[in-house]
Amino acid sequence: MTAYTIFITSEKIVTVEADLVIVGAGAAGLAAAWKAAETGIKRILLLERTEIIGGILLQCIHPGFGLHIFREDLSGPEFLYKLLEYLEKYKDQIEIVTNAYVHGIETTSYYKKLVKAMTPKGLFYAETKAVIYTAGARERSIFELGIVGDRVAGVFTAGEAQTLMDIYGVLPGRKILIVGSGDVGLIMARRLYLEGAEVVGVVEMMPYPSGLTKNIVQCLKDFNIPLHLNHKALAVRGAKRVKKVVIAKVDKNLEPVPGDEKEIECDAVIIAAGLTPDINILEDAGAAIDPTTGGPIVNDFLETTVPGIHVAGNALVINDLVDNAAEQGYTAAKSVSTFMKEGGLPALEWTRVRVKGNVRFFIPHMLSGFKDVKMYGRSKMPQSPSTLEIPEINKKRKITAVKPAEMVTFTLKKEEIRKAGKTITIVMK
Amino acid sequence: MSVIEREVICLVCPLGCKIKVKTRNNETLEISGYQCPKGIEYSKQEVTNPLRPFMSVIKVRNGAFPTVSVKAESLVPKRLLRELSRRTACLKVEAPVKCKDTVYEDPELKIKLLATRNVPKAGKYG
Numbered sequence: 001m002t003a004y005t006i007f008i009t010s011e012k013i014v015t016v017e018a019d020l021v022i023v024g025a026g027a028a029g030l031a032a033a034w035k036a037a038e039t040g041i042k043r044i045l046l047l048e049r050t051e052i053i054g055g056i057l058l059q060c061i062h063p064g065f066g067l068h069i070f071r072e073d074l075s076g077p078e079f080l081y082k083l084l085e086y087l088e089k090y091k092d093q094i095e096i097v098t099n100a101y102v103h104g105i106e107t108t109s110y111y112k113k114l115v116k117a118m119t120p121k122g123l124f125y126a127e128t129k130a131v132i133y134t135a136g137a138r139e140r141s142i143f144e145l146g147i148v149g150d151r152v153a154g155v156f157t158a159g160e161a162q163t164l165m166d167i168y169g170v171l172p173g174r175k176i177l178i179v180g181s182g183d184v185g186l187i188m189a190r191r192l193y194l195e196g197a198e199v200v201g202v203v204e205m206m207p208y209p210s211g212l213t214k215n216i217v218q219c220l221k222d223f224n225i226p227l228h229l230n231h232k233a234l235a236v237r238g239a240k241r242v243k244k245v246v247i248a249k250v251d252k253n254l255e256p257v258p259g260d261e262k263e264i265e266c267d268a269v270i271i272a273a274g275l276t277p278d279i280n281i282l283e284d285a286g287a288a289i290d291p292t293t294g295g296p297i298v299n300d301f302l303e304t305t306v307p308g309i310h311v312a313g314n315a316l317v318i319n320d321l322v323d324n325a326a327e328q329g330y331t332a333a334k335s336v337s338t339f340m341k342e343g344g345l346p347a348l349e350w351t352r353v354r355v356k357g358n359v360r361f362f363i364p365h366m367l368s369g370f371k372d373v374k375m376y377g378r379s380k381m382p383q384s385p386s387t388l389e390i391p392e393i394n395k396k397r398k399i400t401a402v403k404p405a406e407m408v409t410f411t412l413k414k415e416e417i418r419k420a421g422k423t424i425t426i427v428m429k
Numbered sequence: 430m431s432v433i434e435r436e437v438i439c440l441v442c443p444l445g446c447k448i449k450v451k452t453r454n455n456e457t458l459e460i461s462g463y464q465c466p467k468g469i470e471y472s473k474q475e476v477t478n479p480l481r482p483f484m485s486v487i488k489v490r491n492g493a494f495p496t497v498s499v500k501a502e503s504l505v506p507k508r509l510l511r512e513l514s515r516r517t518a519c520l521k522v523e524a525p526v527k528c529k530d531t532v533y534e535d536p537e538l539k540i541k542l543l544a545t546r547n548v549p550k551a552g553k554y555g
Contacts, residue, residue, distance in 0.1 A: 061484045061498035061545060067442075075484065075500060077546040081528060169488050169496040194485065194514045213445035217438045218481060222507060400444070400464070 013123040018045040020336055021115045021128040023102045023281075026055020027322045028313025029134035030083045031329030036132075037090030039337035044093055045126055047100040047117055054080040055136055056159065057322070059166045062187060068323040079322060100124060105131055105285045110307055110344070130308045130336045133282055134329060137275035137314035142236070145179070145273055149236035149246075158184040158272035165191055173268025177245050178202045179233045181209035181216075183320070183405065185272020190219035200266055201226040203233050203247050205254055208382050210274070210405050212320070232256060233269075242269055275318045285309060292361040293317045299366040300373040301335035301345050302328060310335055317363055317376060320407050324376065331374075346370055351417050356427040358383055360404065367424065369417040377408045379428055389427045392420035402428060432458065437475045441467045448472040480504035483540075487517055487532055492524030492548040499532050502541040509538060517542065524550045 019041050022029045025048035033046050052058065057065075060076030067073055070082055087094060099119050106114040108127070115126040139157040156164070156172050162184065164170045176192050178185045181204040189199050202220060207230050209216050220227055228247065234256060235246040244263045248256035277295035279287070287304035288297045295316045296304040303310050312328035319325045339345055347368035355362055355377070362377035379386070384401035388408070393416045402408060408428075417424065432453045439446045444464065450472045451459040457476075463469055474480060483501035505513060513535065522532055526548045533542040 058546065061486060061500070063482055063484070063500065075498065075545040077498060078528060081547070166486050166498060167494060167496065169486050194511055196511075196515065196518065213438055214440045217445075218440055222481070 013125055015125040015127060016045070017043070018126050018128040019043040019340065020045070020130050020132065021113070021126050022046045022132045022134060023105075023115070024048065024055065024133070024135035024313075024315070025053040025096060025098075026134060026136050026313065026325075027057055027079070027083070028136075028315070028325040028329040028332075029055075029132070030080075030087060031326035032132045032134060032312055032333040033094050033329075034083065034086045034090065035330040035333035036336060037087070037093040039334060041333075041337060041340065042093055044095070045128070046094060046096045047102055047115070047126070048096065048098045049101045049135070051098050053084075053096060053098065059159075059162050061166050065322050068321065069326055076322075083326070097124075102135070102281060105133075105281060105309060107285065107306060107308075113308055130310065130339055132329070132332045132336060133279070133304075133309060133311045133315055134313045134332075135278055135281075135315050137318055138278040139275055140271070140273040142269075142271050145233070145271065147179070147233050147236060147271075150238050150242075152236060152238040152242045153240060154238070154242040154268045155236060156268065156270050158182070158188050158270055161188050161268075161270050162191070165195065171195055171197055172270070173197065173266070175200055175266045176268045176270060177233075177264050177266040178270045178272055179245075180204065180272035180274065181211050181227065182272045182274050183211040183215050184275075185270060186211045186215040186219040188270060188272065189225055190223070193223045193225065199223075199225045200264055201228055203228050203231045205230070205232045205250060208403075212405055213403075234261070236269060237263075241267060243267070245269055275314060277315045277318065279311075279315055282306075282309065282311065282315075287311075290361065290363075290365065293363060295363075297366075298364045299345070299347070299350060300364045300368055300371065301338065302332040302364065303335060303339075303345060307344070308339065317361075319376075320405070324407065324409070327374065328376075351420055352423050354423055354425045356425055358386065358402065358428045359426055362426050367412070367417045369414055371414050373412045373414075373417070375410055375412055375426070377426065378404050378406075379408065380404065383428070386428055389429070390416075390420070390424060391427070392424055399428075435476055436462075437472050439463065439468045439471050441465075441471050450476050452476060479507040481507050481510060483510055483513060483542075484545075485514055485517060485542075487542070488521045489526060489548050490521050490523050491551050492526070493551050494546070494548045497522065497526045497532060497544050497548045498546045499542040500545050502543055505540055509540075513538065513540060524548050 057076035057080040065079035100117040104116040249260040310332040312332040313325040350366035379402040382403045386399045386402045388397045448462040483505040486496040530544045
């Protein structure tokens with residue numbers, strides 16, 4: 001893998017030309033780079049904000065990666081190395097620049113975008129035909145949850161705790177409370193317990209856990225770590241470091257029940273309240289955002305509402321499986337190839353996707369009917385058994401169980417999309 | 430001899446099937462609720478000797494990263510997970526470490542820990 005030899009000084013802005021710029025060298029970005037090179041795109045520039053490539057893959061030391069696309073059960077780093085092996089073949093077409101933070105994307109014209117980046121050595125611009133944005137997600141912070149109290153040390157998000165433990169080998173605390181029963185929080189509960197900490201409990205506001213059942217079993221039940229459902233963390237208390245957290249039972253409107261407050265002693269709090277796509281730059285560039293996914297509105301070419309800007313991975317929608325993030329990278333890359341070869345995307349009429357019933361969302365939002373599409377979605381509530389119906393094409397499929405934590409995927413054939421016409425409604429009940 | 434019926438949640442894939450296992454005297458009589466053959470294997474193992482994957486990190490000296498992530502070569506009995514972690518807590522290995530190297534082999538428990546991350550010598554990035 002060669003690094004871009006750019007001599008950047010703070011006196012002038014260095015501008016380079018590329019065919020494709022990919023923002024973010026994580027799972028989706030690397031998969032997109034490989035697929036783009038395979039389709040014949042020549043000058044691919046991969047810009048990475050940090051000093052290493054791989055994104056969160058490097059700190060995910062647990063297996064479960066690659067089951068679908070490589071048919072192997074790999075840990076995060078092993079999945080990364082496998083992707084890099086594929087990229088190695090195309091190293092003459094792909095350049096990776098690290099320590100480059102993309103702070104804006106400007107539309108110069110339909111076929112020209114200006115990607116603006118900051119590096120420690122100065123400003124750096126890339127003029128490109130197309131952009132694939134794969135900068136991933138950010139974690140929700142304690143402030144977004146409305147948890148008040150003293151500003152103390154010892155409050156971490158689950159991802160921060162994972163970086164501390166599994167990159168730096170540092171235990172975040174000895175007596176830990178976890179707020180939120182998302183998968184990352186559950187996996188951290190197991191890591192903390194096994195490395196010798198006491199996990200006093202997991203607090204979950206809803207009546208059901210938000211992580212996968214297999215993780216409730218192998219991370220909490222296996223070690224008798226209590227799961228407090230229907231409970232919300234209200235405040236953090238302490239002097240220099242957290243000493244205790246006030247939690248309360250909540251009613252069915254998720255409001256705390258007055259008088260039902262408990263104090264839990266701990267020296268570290270881990271906020272595992274979920275991820276949201278990190279897409280400020282796309283919003284600034286003019287892309288429309290879907291509030292139910294937190295990510296951009298896309299067509300089946302994974303193109304945003306700004307032509308030539310595509311998106312994949314956790315920046316598009318929060319995925320459970322990295323295999324899906326990589327697949328989205330492939331789709332975006334193939335779409336960019338089409339965009340460049342045909343001078344635009346071959347569709348003027350789109351079938352609009354609508355959802356009804358126990359569906360929070362399904363993406364992509366608009367379908368061209370030119371190709372088969374893999375749909376990715378989530379339910380609003382757990383339901384078992386469930387059916388997925390599409391009335392316009394008389395499609396009905398039984399599903400054993402749906403949970404918001406587990407993404408629902410299925411493929412729509414292009415004939416089915418064309419048959420449906422202007423709208424396709426996905427119903428789950 | 431009485432028949433014991435237990436319910437286990439299969440961990441093999443994200444479906445998480447609830448599988449009922451009937452045993453008598455440690456002999457499996459009936460298994461129901463699975464949706465694939467892996468569920469049968471898993472539930473039989475789970476009621477006799479539950480096994481789990483083991484992952485951890487081990488400190489590295491003179492490496493580009495402070496730790497190397499490791500996983501046990503094969504599934505480990507659930508009751509030994511924390512003990513295995515304890516035994517590797519004070520271990521330090523010397524860089525470079527390559528993915529799939531054997532970083533530690535426990536002489537008593539006969540469990541091999543393999544590196545799952547490359548850690549070159551300090552000064553280069555992996």
